[in-house]
Amino acid sequence: MSDPHPSRPSQDKQDKRTFLQKVAEFIHPGPDSTAELIETLADAEDNDIIGPESRVMLEGVIRMAGLTAGDVMVAAPRMDLVNIDAPYDEILNIVITTAHSRFPVYDGDRENIIGILMAKDLLKLQRSPDFHLRALLRPAVFVPESKGLNDLLREFRGNRNHLAIVIDEFGRVAGLITIEDVLEQIVGEIEDEFDIVEDEGDIFGLADRTYRVSGDTSIERVNEAFGVKLVPSEEERDFDTIGGLIAHEMGHVPKRGEEAALAGLKFVVLHTKGGAVRWFKVSPVEGAGGSA
Known part of the structure; x- marks a missing residue:
């Protein structure tokens, strides 16, 4: 005699899968906010599901949705x-x-x-x-x-x-x-002709005996490299980078071609991006010496 309900096994199986899916979703609900979604991506990286670069890009895509x-x-x-x-x-x-x-x-x-x-x-x-x-x-x-x-x-x-x-x-x-x-x-930031790999340094000697210095270079490093003291020690904590210090001295966001003289050094703005100085050309001020 034939089975009066030939389709029941497959239906039961389908219902069972759906039930398990619902249980899984109840135990591990999906993210309810952007912050939770980003946390989920961080967990995925910790579990070696995605790599760190993929996580950063995915986070960028998520955050970009809220930007204008x-x-x-x-x-x-x-x-x-x-x-x-x-x-x-x-x-x-x-x-x-x-x-x-x-x-x-x-x-x-x-x-x-x-x-x-x-x-x-x-x-x-x-x-x-x-x-x-x-x-x-x-x-x-x-x-x-x-x-x-x-x-x-x-x-x-x-x-x-x-x-x-x-x-x-x-x-x-x-x-x-x-x-x-x-x-x-x-x-992340797209490198251009002025950009360098971070671990290759931030101060470069040029053929004309001047130097190319990244705006992100710390003031301490500039002081050590050129043997100067750009700001008194009690003020140093107010500025982390040479770019920030030069902008403060100028009183405005530096533009390409502008110059500033500090501690016997002349800083010429070579390249700016997004309102910040990317590169300075640095040379000694003729006849100048001492520290600021």
């Missing part, structure tokens, strides 16, 4: 802009000095951004001096400060733009943001 363009943009005062009426030599000097690949271009007022100049397009001007700069400009993309980084990254990938001008709630230029700024929230 205004959170990571380069603020307007720190933007490197090109004047549409500037002579070719001046524009070329800006490109060489800043080492950027894209530049917002303004007409008259710095608020009046009319397009984006690709550094490589300047070669066309060099070949044809009569070619007007306006003909080389790419359209500028404008985004609000409230633009989510997830959406912005999707747009960067979709329209192949790598730079956007950030606008505040009143329609004014608040800053700019690049695809690199967004990706760094996931993978």
Whole structure:
């Protein structure tokens, strides 16, 4: 005689699996918040389920979901802009000095951004001096400060733009943001031509007998390397890095090309990023000596 309920065993088995899944979820509930999810990733790393680099990237993806363009943009005062009426030599000097690949271009007022100049397009001007700069400009993309980084990254990938001008709630230029700024929230800082591997050092001797010093270098290390005393010992605790000390002495965020003299040393800002000095060029001040 045939089984009157041929499908019951499979149904019972399916019901049993579902029940066990429910029990497992009751015992080990999923994370209820971003903080719990990040803790779960840390546990996964501790259990060798994922590696440390994977955990950092996954945490970056999770945190990025709560960030906006205004959170990571380069603020307007720190933007490197090109004047549409500037002579070719001046524009070329800006490109060489800043080492950027894209530049917002303004007409008259710095608020009046009319397009984006690709550094490589300047070669066309060099070949044809009569070619007007306006003909080389790419359209500028404008985004609000409230633009989510997830959406912005999707747009960067979709329209192949790598730079956007950030606008505040009143329609004014608040800053700019690049695809690199967004990706760094996931993978960490992306090295450029000025970056070095951390364990390779932070002070380099150059061919012209000057030195290249990272802005993150501790004041103590600078003092030891150059045999100086940059600040009195009781004040040293207020500044951890040479970049912080120079910014304090200048009274503002240092910009590329600015100089400061301390303890018989001249510090020239070589490269800045995100409002902080990445590299100084350091040389003795002629005829100077002693300590600050």
